[in-house]
Amino acid sequence: MLIIAAVLSGCVSANPKVNRAPPREYTVTVLADRGWQESRIRVRSGQVIECAAEGQWNDHFNSYGPEGNPEIQKGHFSVMAPANSLIMQVGQHTNISYYIGLRTNVVAERSGEIRFRKNFSLPIGMEGEVKVKVKICDDADGDGLADYDEINFWKTNPLSTDSDGDGFNDFEETIDIRTKAAAAAETNAQEQAAP
Ligand SMILES: [Ca+2]
Ligand SMILES: [Ca+2]
Numbered sequence: 001m002l003i004i005a006a007v008l009s010g011c012v013s014a015n016p017k018v019n020r021a022p023p024r025e026y027t028v029t030v031l032a033d034r035g036w037q038e039s040r041i042r043v044r045s046g047q048v049i050e051c052a053a054e055g056q057w058n059d060h061f062n063s064y065g066p067e068g069n070p071e072i073q074k075g076h077f078s079v080m081a082p083a084n085s086l087i088m089q090v091g092q093h094t095n096i097s098y099y100i101g102l103r104t105n106v107v108a109e110r111s112g113e114i115r116f117r118k119n120f121s122l123p124i125g126m127e128g129e130v131k132v133k134v135k136i137c138d139d140a141d142g143d144g145l146a147d148y149d150e151i152n153f154w155k156t157n158p159l160s161t162d163s164d165g166d167g168f169n170d171f172e173e174t175i176d177i178r179t180k181a182a183a184a185a186e187t188n189a190q191e192q193a194a195p
Helices: 002-014 147-154 170-193
Strands: 024-031 037-043 048-058 069-074 081-083 086-090 103-107 112-118 127-137
Touching: 024 037, 024 112, 037 127, 048 086, 112 127, 127 147, 147 170
Parallel strands: none
Antiparallel strands: 024 127, 037 112, 048 103, 048 127, 069 081, 086 112
């Protein structure tokens, strides 16, 4: 019996832990005239990295936002992404890059420090900067909703991808709620605006 208890407790400790702390938030400046730029933000494998970027990079002819130039695709960093767009890696010596653009959520495939750069173009003659708001969230059940938001906002189970067991996962259900809430707010505004 003791052996079974030991094995069971081993299983329990292997379960994902729910992190009740609010997400960590940072702002990172990414310069146009540099290569990879370290952020000093470390993530663990499985954490969700939420990025929202704004600002502009310029050369003599054009300005580019974080979404880059969609007419020219470049695949120099193992991701096919618009030229002059914002891209990210987790750690050095990785062959995985992520296209960030204006707004993207990434699940870290490994642990390490995240870093950013402008997708391939010659940095010479370019200037400007893009600011990236970065939010690091734990997501114990891997459903794309942060533990903190599940506990405090959605009131869903941070250890279940389908809290009410109806076959629709929590992420899909919260998208639905968000859409309905936005529509209701719009209807309210229209009703109030009506004479
Ligand atoms: Ca979750
Ligand atoms: Ca459900």
